[in-house]
Amino acid sequence: MDLHYTPEEEAFREEIRDFLREKLPPELAAKVRGGKRLTKADHERWHAILSAAGYLAVNWPRAYGGTGWSPVQRHIFDEETAAAGAPAVLAFGVNMVAPVLMKFGTQAQKDYYLPRILDGSDWWCQGYSEPGAGSDLAGLKTRAERDGEHYVVNGQKTWTTLGQYANKIFCLVRTDPQAKKQEGISFLLIDMTTPGITVRPIITLDGGREVNEVFFDNVLVPVENLVGEENKGWPCAKYLLTHERTGIAGIGQAKAALQHLKSVAGRQLKHGRPLTEDPTFARRIARVEIDLMALETTNLRVIAEAQSGGAPGAESSLLKINGSVLRQEITDLLRRSVGPYALPFLSELMDAETNQTPVGPAEAAPLAAEYFNRRKLSIYGGSNEIQKTIVAKAILGL
Amino acid sequence: MRFTLSQEQALLRDTVARLVRERFGFEARLKTLESAAGFDRDVWREFAEIGLLGAPFGEEVGGFGGGGVELMTVMRELGRGLLLEPYLASVVLAGSLIERLGTPEQCSDYLRPMIAGEALLAFAHGEPDSRYALEQVATRAVATSGGWRLDGRKSVVLHGGEANTLVVSARTAGAQDDEKGIGLFLLPCDAMGLSLHPYPTIDGLRAAELELDGVVIPAEAALGEPGTAYSAIEAAVARGLVALCGEAVGAMETCCDMTLDYLKQRKQFGVTIGSFQVLQHRMVDLRGLLEQARSMAILAAGRLDGERAERERAVSAAKNLIGRAGRTIAEESIQLHGGIGMTWEYALPHFAKRLVMIDHLLGDEDHHLDRFVMLERAASAAPPLSAVN
Numbered sequence A: 001m002d003l004h005y006t007p008e009e010e011a012f013r014e015e016i017r018d019f020l021r022e023k024l025p026p027e028l029a030a031k032v033r034g035g036k037r038l039t040k041a042d043h044e045r046w047h048a049i050l051s052a053a054g055y056l057a058v059n060w061p062r063a064y065g066g067t068g069w070s071p072v073q074r075h076i077f078d079e080e081t082a083a084a085g086a087p088a089v090l091a092f093g094v095n096m097v098a099p100v101l102m103k104f105g106t107q108a109q110k111d112y113y114l115p116r117i118l119d120g121s122d123w124w125c126q127g128y129s130e131p132g133a134g135s136d137l138a139g140l141k142t143r144a145e146r147d148g149e150h151y152v153v154n155g156q157k158t159w160t161t162l163g164q165y166a167n168k169i170f171c172l173v174r175t176d177p178q179a180k181k182q183e184g185i186s187f188l189l190i191d192m193t194t195p196g197i198t199v200r201p202i203i204t205l206d207g208g209r210e211v212n213e214v215f216f217d218n219v220l221v222p223v224e225n226l227v228g229e230e231n232k233g234w235p236c237a238k239y240l241l242t243h244e245r246t247g248i249a250g251i252g253q254a255k256a257a258l259q260h261l262k263s264v265a266g267r268q269l270k271h272g273r274p275l276t277e278d279p280t281f282a283r284r285i286a287r288v289e290i291d292l293m294a295l296e297t298t299n300l301r302v303i304a305e306a307q308s309g310g311a312p313g314a315e316s317s318l319l320k321i322n323g324s325v326l327r328q329e330i331t332d333l334l335r336r337s338v339g340p341y342a343l344p345f346l347s348e349l350m351d352a353e354t355n356q357t358p359v360g361p362a363e364a365a366p367l368a369a370e371y372f373n374r375r376k377l378s379i380y381g382g383s384n385e386i387q388k389t390i391v392a393k394a395i396l397g398l
Numbered sequence B: 001m002r003f004t005l006s007q008e009q010a011l012l013r014d015t016v017a018r019l020v021r022e023r024f025g026f027e028a029r030l031k032t033l034e035s036a037a038g039f040d041r042d043v044w045r046e047f048a049e050i051g052l053l054g055a056p057f058g059e060e061v062g063g064f065g066g067g068g069v070e071l072m073t074v075m076r077e078l079g080r081g082l083l084l085e086p087y088l089a090s091v092v093l094a095g096s097l098i099e100r101l102g103t104p105e106q107c108s109d110y111l112r113p114m115i116a117g118e119a120l121l122a123f124a125h126g127e128p129d130s131r132y133a134l135e136q137v138a139t140r141a142v143a144t145s146g147g148w149r150l151d152g153r154k155s156v157v158l159h160g161g162e163a164n165t166l167v168v169s170a171r172t173a174g175a176q177d178d179e180k181g182i183g184l185f186l187l188p189c190d191a192m193g194l195s196l197h198p199y200p201t202i203d204g205l206r207a208a209e210l211e212l213d214g215v216v217i218p219a220e221a222a223l224g225e226p227g228t229a230y231s232a233i234e235a236a237v238a239r240g241l242v243a244l245c246g247e248a249v250g251a252m253e254t255c256c257d258m259t260l261d262y263l264k265q266r267k268q269f270g271v272t273i274g275s276f277q278v279l280q281h282r283m284v285d286l287r288g289l290l291e292q293a294r295s296m297a298i299l300a301a302g303r304l305d306g307e308r309a310e311r312e313r314a315v316s317a318a319k320n321l322i323g324r325a326g327r328t329i330a331e332e333s334i335q336l337h338g339g340i341g342m343t344w345e346y347a348l349p350h351f352a353k354r355l356v357m358i359d360h361l362l363g364d365e366d367h368h369l370d371r372f373v374m375l376e377r378a379a380s381a382a383p384p385l386s387a388v389n
Ligand SMILES: Cc1cc2nc3c(=O)[nH]c(=O)nc-3n(C[C@H](O)[C@H](O)[C@H](O)COP(=O)(O)OP(=O)(O)OC[C@H]3O[C@@H](n4cnc5c(N)ncnc54)[C@H](O)[C@@H]3O)c2cc1C
Pocket: A125, A126, A127, A128, A129, A131, A133, A134, A135, A136, A158, A159, A160, A161, A162, A211, A376, A379, A380, A381, A382, A383, A384, A385, A386, A389, B266, B268, B269, B273, B276, B278, B279, B335, B336, B337, B338, B339, B340, B342
C-alpha cells in the first residue's frame, strides 16, 4: 500500500494548477464560488478555453482529440478545477453522446459530430425521460416511424436540462411498438432547429430555469441520424448511462463546497463567536468532512482498480449514492449556517449582473435555493433508489 | 388525560378547515405570491370576521380567550393550506407582546384594530449577528427629554414591510447579551429615521431589514417598563413556537398525504410505485415521524400556559423534533415524487420549502437542542422547589 500520488502525478497536478492560474477567468471563478447562475456564454467560454488547451475531452482517447489521461489524472484534474472555482463541464456532449458515437456511431457520424463537440459548434441535450417514463426508461412512448429517407418523430420528452440552449438533442425513440419494451427502441440524433420541435420551460422549486419539456410534432429526422441499428438503441442507452463518467461521486465539487461551508460558517456569529467554534455546528462539519474523506478514498480505490485494468462496475452506483447524499448534506449545512438569513429570496442576486441590494451576508443569497436545487442529485441520472437496486442485483446478487 | 378537542375547539378547527378548503387553493397562492402585498387581504378580512385574529387573546382586549391548544389547532389547519398571511408576525408575536405588556390605551390603540383586521403589526427583534439568541440585542434606546431615541439594525423581520406598527426591541442598559436591559417600543412604519427594505422569502412569505437611524419616539411609545422585556419576549416567542409547530404539523400532513397519493397513483414498470417495498417502508417512516411531530406539537401547546420552566422545556423540545422531522419529511416527499417534486408549478415542493424554512424561524433544531440541554442544566442546578416556595 502506498497512499501517495506518484511524482509524475504530482507534477501533473502542478501543470493543471498553472493552467488554471493562467487561463481561468477570475470573474468566472468568482461567479461559481458565489453560487451565481452561469449564462450560456459563461459555459461556452470555459469550454472554449479548455478546448484550446486540449483539456475539454478528458475521458476521450487521443485519437479523437481527447487527453488520453489515466483515471488518476482525470481525478486530479476534477479536483483542481473544482477547487479553483471552474465551472463544471457539461456532460451531455463530451461525456454522454460522444462515447456512444465512438462505440456505436458510423465513421461519418464520428467525423462530423466529435469535432463539433470539441469546438463548441454543438450544444447537446439529453432526450431520455418522458412524463410516463422516468425510472422506467424503457417505458418511453415517443414514436419514430420510417418514411423513406426520414424518421417522423412524434411525442414528448421532459426534464431536458438546458435544452433551451441546445441545438442538438439525442433521443431514445420507439421504432417498433410491437416488440418487447427494450427491443423496439432506437437512438436518434436530432437537430433542435428542425420544424415541429417546441421547447417549454419547467421552472424548478428554487425558481431556476434549467429544465424543459420538448415536444415533437411530425419532426423529420434523416435516417443517417440513427446511431447503431434500428431497434437496437437500448444497448446504446445503457452504455451511455453506465459509461464510467469522471467524477461521478462529485468529490471535487464536494471538497470545494466543504471549503465554502467552512469559510461561510467562519464568518457567522453565534453568541458572538464564529459558528465554526460552536461545538454543535463544528461536529456537523466534522462529520461531513469525515464522510468525504471516506468517499474520496473509496473513489480512489475504484480509480486505482480501473487504472490497473479492472472494469468499473456497480461501484459507480455506490459512488453516486454516497456522493449525492454527501453533497446534499453540505448544502444543508450551508443553508443552516446563515441562520435566519437563509430566508430572503432575492432571485436576481443569483445572477451576476444585478442592481438588487443584498440582504445579510453577501454569500447568503443563493444558499437556501441551492439546497433545494440539489435535491435533484438523488433524483436524476437514475435515482438513488434505482442505483440501490442495481447494486443489490449486480454486487450482492439479490 | 384527554387528547381530544373540546366541542368549542373542534368547532374552531372545523371552521378554519373549511376556510382553508375554500380559500387556500394552490393556483390562487401562486398568484398571491406575485402580488405586491404578498398575501390575500380578503382572506385576512375573513380571518377577522370569524374571530381568528383574536383567537389567542383574552376577552378583555377583544379576543377570543384561546390558549395554546387553540393556537396550535388554528395554525395546523392554516399549515395544511400553506398560508401566506402574516398570522405569526402580527397576531402571535407582536400581538402577544402588546397584550402582555400594553396599557389599556395601547391595547385599544394597537391590538383592537389588529384583531379587527384593520391594521397589521410586526415584531422586530432579530439582528444581523444575533442568529437565534433572544437576549442578543445591540440596538440602543437612549432616553431623551420627551421619550426615546433608537439606533440599530433589525434583520429578517417577518412582514415588517406590510405592518402599520412595529414592535421593536432595543437595549436601554447592559451588555449586548444581557437578558436585563431590553425594552420594547411601538414604532409607526413611517417613523422618521426608519428605513425599511422589504423582500420575499424563499418559502413565499415576506420579511424586511430595518435600519433605525436616530428614530425619535415619545415616552408613551414604550411597551411595558423599558429594560424588563426579556421574559415577555420569551413568552411571546414560546407562543410563536407553538404556532410554528402547529403549522409545521399541518404542512407535514399535506406532504404525507400528497406523497401517499402519489405512491398509489404513479406507475412505473407497469405497477404503482407504492407497490415497491422499499418505498412502502419509507412512507411508513414518514408517518412515524409525523406522529412524533403531532405529539410534540400537542405537548408544547398543552404546556404553553403553564409555568416557565416547563413551558420552555416543552417548546424547545418540540421545535427541535419538528425541525428534524420537517426536514426529513420535506426531503423524502420531494424524493418520492421524483422529478415532479422539483417543480414550481406543483404544490408539494412549496410545502417542503415551508417545512425547511420553519427551522430557520425562532431557532433551529441545533439552537433548541442546545437550549434544552441548558434548561436541563439550569433546572438541576436550582435549589429544590420546597426551598424556593
Ligand atoms: C433537475 C432534473 C434534471 C434532469 N435532467 C434530465 C435530462 O437532461 N434528460 C433526461 O432525459 N432526464 C432528465 N431528468 C429526469 C430524471 O432522469 C428522472 O427524473 C429520473 O429518472 C426519475 O424519474 P421520475 O422523475 O419519472 O420519477 P419516478 O420514476 O416516477 O420515481 C418516483 C420515485 O419512485 C422511486 N422509484 C421508481 N421506481 C422504483 C423502483 N423500481 N424501486 C424503488 N423505487 C422506485 C424513484 O426513485 C423516485 O423516488 C432530470 C430530472 C431532474 C429532476
